[in-house]
Amino acid sequence: MPEQSPEQSPFDLAEGDPFGPHTLPYGVFSTADAPDRRRIGVRYGSRVLDLSALPGALPSVVAAPHGELLGAATLNPLLAAGRPVWQQVRAAVRTALTDPAHRTAVAPLLHPLDGVTLHLPFEVADYVDFYSSEHHATNVGKIFRPDSAALPPNWKHLPIGYHGRAGTVVVTGTPVVRPHGQRKTPADAAPVFGPSARLDIEAEVGFVVGTPSALHEPVGLAGFRDHVFGVCLVNDWSARDIQAWEYVPLGPFLGKSFATSVSAWITPLDAFDAARTAPPARDVAPLPYLDDAAAEPGGIDLRIEVARNGEVISRPPFAAMYWTAAQQLAHMTVNGASLRTGDLYASGTVSGPEPDQLGCLLELTQGKGPYLQDGDEVTLTAWAPGPDGSRIGLGEVTGRVLPAREVPADGPA
Numbered sequence: 001m002p003e004q005s006p007e008q009s010p011f012d013l014a015e016g017d018p019f020g021p022h023t024l025p026y027g028v029f030s031t032a033d034a035p036d037r038r039r040i041g042v043r044y045g046s047r048v049l050d051l052s053a054l055p056g057a058l059p060s061v062v063a064a065p066h067g068e069l070l071g072a073a074t075l076n077p078l079l080a081a082g083r084p085v086w087q088q089v090r091a092a093v094r095t096a097l098t099d100p101a102h103r104t105a106v107a108p109l110l111h112p113l114d115g116v117t118l119h120l121p122f123e124v125a126d127y128v129d130f131y132s133s134e135h136h137a138t139n140v141g142k143i144f145r146p147d148s149a150a151l152p153p154n155w156k157h158l159p160i161g162y163h164g165r166a167g168t169v170v171v172t173g174t175p176v177v178r179p180h181g182q183r184k185t186p187a188d189a190a191p192v193f194g195p196s197a198r199l200d201i202e203a204e205v206g207f208v209v210g211t212p213s214a215l216h217e218p219v220g221l222a223g224f225r226d227h228v229f230g231v232c233l234v235n236d237w238s239a240r241d242i243q244a245w246e247y248v249p250l251g252p253f254l255g256k257s258f259a260t261s262v263s264a265w266i267t268p269l270d271a272f273d274a275a276r277t278a279p280p281a282r283d284v285a286p287l288p289y290l291d292d293a294a295a296e297p298g299g300i301d302l303r304i305e306v307a308r309n310g311e312v313i314s315r316p317p318f319a320a321m322y323w324t325a326a327q328q329l330a331h332m333t334v335n336g337a338s339l340r341t342g343d344l345y346a347s348g349t350v351s352g353p354e355p356d357q358l359g360c361l362l363e364l365t366q367g368k369g370p371y372l373q374d375g376d377e378v379t380l381t382a383w384a385p386g387p388d389g390s391r392i393g394l395g396e397v398t399g400r401v402l403p404a405r406e407v408p409a410d411g412p413a
């Protein structure tokens with residue numbers, strides 16, 4: 001007879017659960033009985049707390065004006081509400097989940113995670129992708145531009161980035177169809193059109209903007225905490241053959257814009273306070289607007305794991321990033337460009353100095369492949385040290401490669 005395990009309280013998490021009271025990430029979910037009713041939830045262990053029902057269940061804990069934000073179908077109204085509200089809501093959620101006096105009221109609001117559908121948690125405004133790992137940039141430079149210096153002359157003076165395609169940011173679990181495009185290898189006399197033969201991943205960390213900024217008013221390094229709501233995992237799928245042929249001189253375009261996957265959970269920035277760490281020493285002094293020598297430590301000690309078909313293929317260390325998320329934000333707005341609620345910016349591929357710390361197959365295979373096969377599934381997970389020996393988990397981002405769609409040889413109809 002199998003041993004009957006005693007009913008475990010949803011409030012008592014297993015020792016070391018990375019989704020405990022110090023993590024509390026936000027997402028958007030629906031349930032099978034009401035598939036069109038998207039609701040904001042907070043992950044706690046392997047359950048989801050329905051925040052839309054929390055103000056009604058615990059009016060003494062959730063401030064009345066927050067009810068409307070928590071009843072929305074996306075995180076955007078909460079993102080726009082600003083840091084003081086983010087802090088009040090987070091404190092209220094933690095109280096609801098940890099104060100035994102509230103258990104009877106809160107228990108009916110907890111749904112098993114494996115019984116809900118998770119959705120893209122926020123409406124993505126603009127999407128920017130950086131290139132801020134010195135290890136990644138050096139490795140890719142050597143592969144793509146073997147006859148030039150690995151790092152371009154601007155690399156240590158500014159965090160290089162490009163604007164990507166916000167409309168194709170998809171939530172974890174969304175399949176990725178192998179894209180078509182042009183490629184031309186040195187062996188080809190003319191460009192060839194067809195499905196990408198070098199489909200790759202890029203393990204990245206994303207930052208979600210909450211508080212907008214005004215046009216013409218740059219956000220300095222100190223504005224990072226006021227404007228950035230939280231952190232997610234990003235897989236910036238990349239078709240290397242399309243990219244290599246198209247990118248000179250304007251940068252990535254169709255080789256990147258077909259899909260960018262994000263985790264379903266956005267973890268508040270405050271959850272990473274214990275994981276803040278100094279970035280690597282800068283060997284070139286940055287201009288004053290990027291000089292963070294006197295600022296709070298800008299790095300985050302996030303440890304990422306990349307798995308392909310269930311096998312771990314790399315462990316990229318986010319702490320090794322040269323440019324920090326605060327510097328990226330300062331650079332992105334220094335020309336007066338404004339921020340919008342829902343802007344997403346990604347770190348750039350996270351690679352460390354070791355061969356088992358590289359964030360994409362291009363680097364892991366030194367440009368030789370093999371790349372992703374149809375049916376391959378790639379999953380990124382990550383955690384950071386939290387207070388009192390706890391772990392702060394980031395929600396996973398996963399995606400399976402589907403075969404290319406049929407496109408007639410003479411082009412789409």
Ligand SMILES: O=C(O)/C=C/C(=O)CC(=O)CC(=O)O
Nearest residue numbers: 130131132140141202348349
């Ligand atoms: O060096 C290049 O030509 C481009 C490399 C990339 O793939 C750019 C990118 O997406 C940035 C990154 O993820 O670090």
Ligand SMILES: [Ca+2]
Nearest residue numbers: 129202236349
């Ligand atoms: Ca990228």
Ligand SMILES: [Mg+2]
Nearest residue numbers: 236237256260
């Ligand atoms: Mg992409």
